[in-house]
Amino acid sequence: MKIQQLQMLDALADTGSLQGAADKLHRTQAAVSMALKKLEQDAGFPLFDRDTYRLGLTTRGEQFLRQAREVLRQQQRLQSLTLQLQSGAEPQLRISYDHTCSPSLLFAAMRQVQQNYPATELLLSGESQLKSLRSVSSGDADLALCPWLPIFRQHGDFETRLVRPFELLVVIAPELVERYGGMPRQRHELLDLPMLIPQDQDIGINLDRMIRMPGQQRIRVNDSIAQRELLLAGMGWGICPGDLVNEAVARGALLQIEIPGFINEVHLEVHLVRSAERIAGPAGQLIWGAFAHSPDLS
Structure with missing residues (x-):
C-alpha cells in the first residue's frame, strides 16, 4: 500500500x-x-x-x-x-486572522519572534467568514486567530487555545444620535434608525434571529471592516465585534447603545488555531506558547 x-x-x-x-x-x-x-x-x-x-x-x-x-x-x-x-527556524510564518478579531492580540508574541528569530519573515493576512480557519486546514497558514465553536472541527483536525471572549457591542455614531434627536434607550426606538448588518459572518451567529427586529431600513455588508467604516460614517447603528470597535468607542467616535436584554448572550470565544497534522517550527511554537496560560483545547 x-x-x-x-x-x-x-x-x-x-x-x-x-x-x-x-x-x-x-x-x-x-x-x-x-x-x-x-x-x-x-x-x-x-x-x-x-x-x-x-x-x-x-x-x-x-x-x-x-x-x-x-x-x-x-x-x-x-x-x-x-x-x-532541515531548516531550523521557519523561513516564513504565515498568520491569518479573521476580520472580526483584532490582530493586535498577537503583536506581543510577534515582537518576540522578531527578537528571537530575525530571519523568519512574518506574513500577516486578514480574512472574512472563517477563511482564516480554512487556510490553516489547507496548509496556506500556520496559525489563525478567529472566533471558535467546536463545530468548526468539521473543517479540519485542529488544536486550539483560548485567547479571549468574543463580545458583540451595539454601537452608533454621535452624529447619527444627534440627527435623530438622542440616544436610543429602548428597543423600539431603534426602528426609526437605519441598521447595518453583516450578510453572513459564518461564525454561528444569526443576527436576524437574535434581535428579531422588524424590517426597517437596512444596509447589509459582507465583512466586518466595511461595517465598521459605515458605522463611523454615521450610516446606521449596528451590532459589531468588540475587537473592531473598542478603540473607536474609547475615543468617542462611536457610542455604545445599552438596552437591557436587547442582545441574547453569545457563547463564542476568540481562539488561536493550528493544524494538528503539522509540526510547528520554533517561531510558530513561540507564538503558541505565548497563550500557554489559556487552556489547551486540542
Missing part, C-alpha cells in the same frame, strides 16, 4: 466521486480508479460498495478509511518535522 493510494481514498470519501477525487488531487479519473482498485486488491477485501448509485465504502472500508486517515496525519507530521529539522 502506498501513501498516494491512501490519499486517493481520503479524497474519494471527501468528495463522493472519482471525478471529485481526481480534481482534488490534480490527477486523471482513470489514474484514481486504477490506484483504488489496486488498493482494494492489496487490502484483500471489498472497500467499495458498487451496488449503489454513488461509489461508497463498505463497513470494512469505513474502518479502513479511519486508520488510513491516521496514517496520512502521521505522514504529514513526519514531513513537517523533516522540514523543521
Whole structure:
C-alpha cells in the first residue's frame, strides 16, 4: 500500500466521486480508479460498495478509511518535522486572522519572534467568514486567530487555545444620535434608525434571529471592516465585534447603545488555531506558547 493510494481514498470519501477525487488531487479519473482498485486488491477485501448509485465504502472500508486517515496525519507530521529539522527556524510564518478579531492580540508574541528569530519573515493576512480557519486546514497558514465553536472541527483536525471572549457591542455614531434627536434607550426606538448588518459572518451567529427586529431600513455588508467604516460614517447603528470597535468607542467616535436584554448572550470565544497534522517550527511554537496560560483545547 502506498501513501498516494491512501490519499486517493481520503479524497474519494471527501468528495463522493472519482471525478471529485481526481480534481482534488490534480490527477486523471482513470489514474484514481486504477490506484483504488489496486488498493482494494492489496487490502484483500471489498472497500467499495458498487451496488449503489454513488461509489461508497463498505463497513470494512469505513474502518479502513479511519486508520488510513491516521496514517496520512502521521505522514504529514513526519514531513513537517523533516522540514523543521532541515531548516531550523521557519523561513516564513504565515498568520491569518479573521476580520472580526483584532490582530493586535498577537503583536506581543510577534515582537518576540522578531527578537528571537530575525530571519523568519512574518506574513500577516486578514480574512472574512472563517477563511482564516480554512487556510490553516489547507496548509496556506500556520496559525489563525478567529472566533471558535467546536463545530468548526468539521473543517479540519485542529488544536486550539483560548485567547479571549468574543463580545458583540451595539454601537452608533454621535452624529447619527444627534440627527435623530438622542440616544436610543429602548428597543423600539431603534426602528426609526437605519441598521447595518453583516450578510453572513459564518461564525454561528444569526443576527436576524437574535434581535428579531422588524424590517426597517437596512444596509447589509459582507465583512466586518466595511461595517465598521459605515458605522463611523454615521450610516446606521449596528451590532459589531468588540475587537473592531473598542478603540473607536474609547475615543468617542462611536457610542455604545445599552438596552437591557436587547442582545441574547453569545457563547463564542476568540481562539488561536493550528493544524494538528503539522509540526510547528520554533517561531510558530513561540507564538503558541505565548497563550500557554489559556487552556489547551486540542
